[in-house]
Amino acid sequence: MKREDIxxxxxxxxxLGEIRECIERGATTLEEIKRELRCGMGPCQGTTCMPLIRRxxxxxxxxxxEEIDLPTKRPPLIVSKFESILEGKESEE
Amino acid sequence: MKNKxxxxxxxxxIIGTATAYYLAKSGIKDIVVLEKSYISxxxxxxxxxxxxxxxxxxxxxxxAKGSVDIFENLSKELNFDIEYRQGGYLVLxxxxxxxxxxxxxxxxxxxxxxxSRLISIEEALEICPYLNTDTFVAxxxxxxxxxxNPFRTNFAYAYAAEKLGVEIxxxxxxTDIIVENGRITGVMTDKGRIxxxxxVNAAGGYSKDVAALxxxxxxxxxxxxQILVSEPIERLFDTMVxxxxxxxxxxxxxxxxxxxxxxxxxxxxxxxxxxWQFTEYMVKQAINILPIFKDLRIVRxxxxxxxxxxxxxxxxxxxxxxxxxxxxxxxxxxxxxxxxKTSKILAQLIAGMEPDMDISPLSMxxxxxxxxxxxxxxxx
Ligand SMILES: Cc1cc2nc3c(=O)[nH]c(=O)nc-3n(C[C@H](O)[C@H](O)[C@H](O)COP(=O)(O)OP(=O)(O)OC[C@H]3O[C@@H](n4cnc5c(N)ncnc54)[C@H](O)[C@@H]3O)c2cc1C
Ligand code: FES
Numbered sequence: 467m468k469r470e471d472i473x474x475x476x477x478x479x480x481x482l483g484e485i486r487e488c489i490e491r492g493a494t495t496l497e498e499i500k501r502e503l504r505c506g507m508g509p510c511q512g513t514t515c516m517p518l519i520r521r522x523x524x525x526x527x528x529x530x531x532e533e534i535d536l537p538t539k540r541p542p543l544i545v546s547k548f549e550s551i552l553e554g555k556e557s558e559e
Numbered sequence: 560m561k562n563k564x565x566x567x568x569x570x571x572x573i574i575g576t577a578t579a580y581y582l583a584k585s586g587i588k589d590i591v592v593l594e595k596s597y598i599s600x601x602x603x604x605x606x607x608x609x610x611x612x613x614x615x616x617x618x619x620x621x622x623a624k625g626s627v628d629i630f631e632n633l634s635k636e637l638n639f640d641i642e643y644r645q646g647g648y649l650v651l652x653x654x655x656x657x658x659x660x661x662x663x664x665x666x667x668x669x670x671x672x673x674x675s676r677l678i679s680i681e682e683a684l685e686i687c688p689y690l691n692t693d694t695f696v697a698x699x700x701x702x703x704x705x706x707x708n709p710f711r712t713n714f715a716y717a718y719a720a721e722k723l724g725v726e727i728x729x730x731x732x733x734t735d736i737i738v739e740n741g742r743i744t745g746v747m748t749d750k751g752r753i754x755x756x757x758x759v760n761a762a763g764g765y766s767k768d769v770a771a772l773x774x775x776x777x778x779x780x781x782x783x784x785q786i787l788v789s790e791p792i793e794r795l796f797d798t799m800v801x802x803x804x805x806x807x808x809x810x811x812x813x814x815x816x817x818x819x820x821x822x823x824x825x826x827x828x829x830x831x832x833x834x835w836q837f838t839e840y841m842v843k844q845a846i847n848i849l850p851i852f853k854d855l856r857i858v859r860x861x862x863x864x865x866x867x868x869x870x871x872x873x874x875x876x877x878x879x880x881x882x883x884x885x886x887x888x889x890x891x892x893x894x895x896x897x898x899x900k901t902s903k904i905l906a907q908l909i910a911g912m913e914p915d916m917d918i919s920p921l922s923m924x925x926x927x928x929x930x931x932x933x934x935x936x937x938x939x
Contacts, residue, residue: 491718495597501604501710509790509858540859541833545790549853551842
């Protein structure tokens with residue numbers, strides 16, 4: 467398997483190659499990469515993939531990792547079912 | 560960053576990037592786009608991205624139909640997949656008064672060869688079998704309506720503009736517009752000055768602030784609109800389902816998740832925080848029209864700004880009192896779907912070319928004259 471084929475975002479099935487292409491087209495923030503490729507929009511909200519993509523972006527831009535902002539996490543942080551929202555339950559049984 | 564340009568565009572949403580692209584295509588050389596954050600950070604990257612031609616006013620029908628003609632070939636033209644799909648729009652009528660209004664709308668739409676039609680409950684069920692038939696009496700449907708991926712559309716225009724030589728400056732804010740002797744001479748940014756005779760206000764939710772930089776007062780204001788998305792599920796239906804009465808829209812995007820939004824009573828503000836009140840209200844109304852949604856799981860919700868005008872139609876064109884100051888603002892919740900055609904015409908006006916259609920009724924003058932024609936078919 468080539469390095470480029472490694473799946474970085476498991477929720478949305480995005481490879482390292484796709485992420486590199488996006489960065490080469492001009493993305494300089496994780497928000498842009500997220501919007502273009504959907505990585506970080508899956509059920510894990512980027513917990514798995516964003517740290518990896520952040521490192522990749524930092525390396526490309528020659529910046530310290532800490533200077534790359536992490537994208538906004540959108541509520542709810544637990545996946546809840548419509549029916550349980552309607553019934554006012556915190557989470558599902 | 561360049562310190563001299565022929566045109567400076569403020570805003571990197573669909574309107575700013577598309578206008579830059581069409582201007583560059585028409586041969587204008589030095590074009591600079593200023594975006595205070597990243598591309599697609601504004602309403603464009605937060606919108607439902609529905610594309611509907613079923614309008615009540617001729618102007619909206621013409622701009623929407625013109626935009627659909629562009630959307631249909633846009634992935635090819637810009638060489639970037641914008642995921643445009645024509646699954647149709649199904650508009651619910653809840654009573655006979657609405658059916659009569661929709662018949663009048665259909666008559667207007669047919670003038671523009673928009674293939675919309677009135678359908679019965681049975682026909683609606685063939686298009687979307689999960690509708691709650693207790694909630695509507697008839698519907699209209701247009702198969703060539705649809706949606707695109709808003710981020711990819713915005714990026715596609717930006718990348719194509721850059722290929723034609725446009726300079727896009729992200730994280731660069733316009734802080735002042737310099738006017739000398741009644742003419743624009745430049746734009747100040749937080750990274751320095753750019754000399755230019757032409758400025759375009761494409762600042763979305765911040766249109767009023769940007770116009771004020773040039774000393775122009777415009778009657779736009781911003782309002783929060785919220786939206787949520789479910790986990791992807793098996794394919795249920797292809798159409799967008801909307802109701803003007805409830806202010807709701809929902810559809811399943813190609814990725815499989817279901818996107819939905821609803822209008823709420825909001826005060827003008829720049830607030831884009833999410834609220835739990837929205838979630839509860841949204842879920843309740845959605846289950847009412849589509850009971851199958853009770854098993855959906857919500858993954859994310861967010862909010863963006865509608866930039867509104869008193870008649871829910873945008874302000875497009877040059878400002879009479881300030882030659883060189885052009886605007887395309889106040890899209891009132893439908894700037895994505897009419898964005899391509901509107902931007903193309905705006906670029907034609909800026910380049911001094913004959914425009915594809917007359918959009919002078921969208922000039923700001925209408926508010927002084929009091930010539931307001933309210934669009935009857937808006938969500939929100
Ligand atoms: C929840 C929601 C759902 C929607 N659904 C639909 C839909 O289904 N169909 C549809 O057609 N429309 C929809 N809309 C409306 C649509 O999103 C907008 O009309 C459209 O995206 C407007 O594009 P724009 O380029 O004018 O604005 P924006 O995308 O907001 O772009 C303006 C940009 O200007 C930048 N800016 C502002 N001030 C400055 C400054 N001083 N200097 C530099 N940059 C600046 C901002 O950062 C922003 O990126 C929806 C909107 C929302 C909020
Ligand atoms: S791994 Fe990318 S969103 Fe979950």
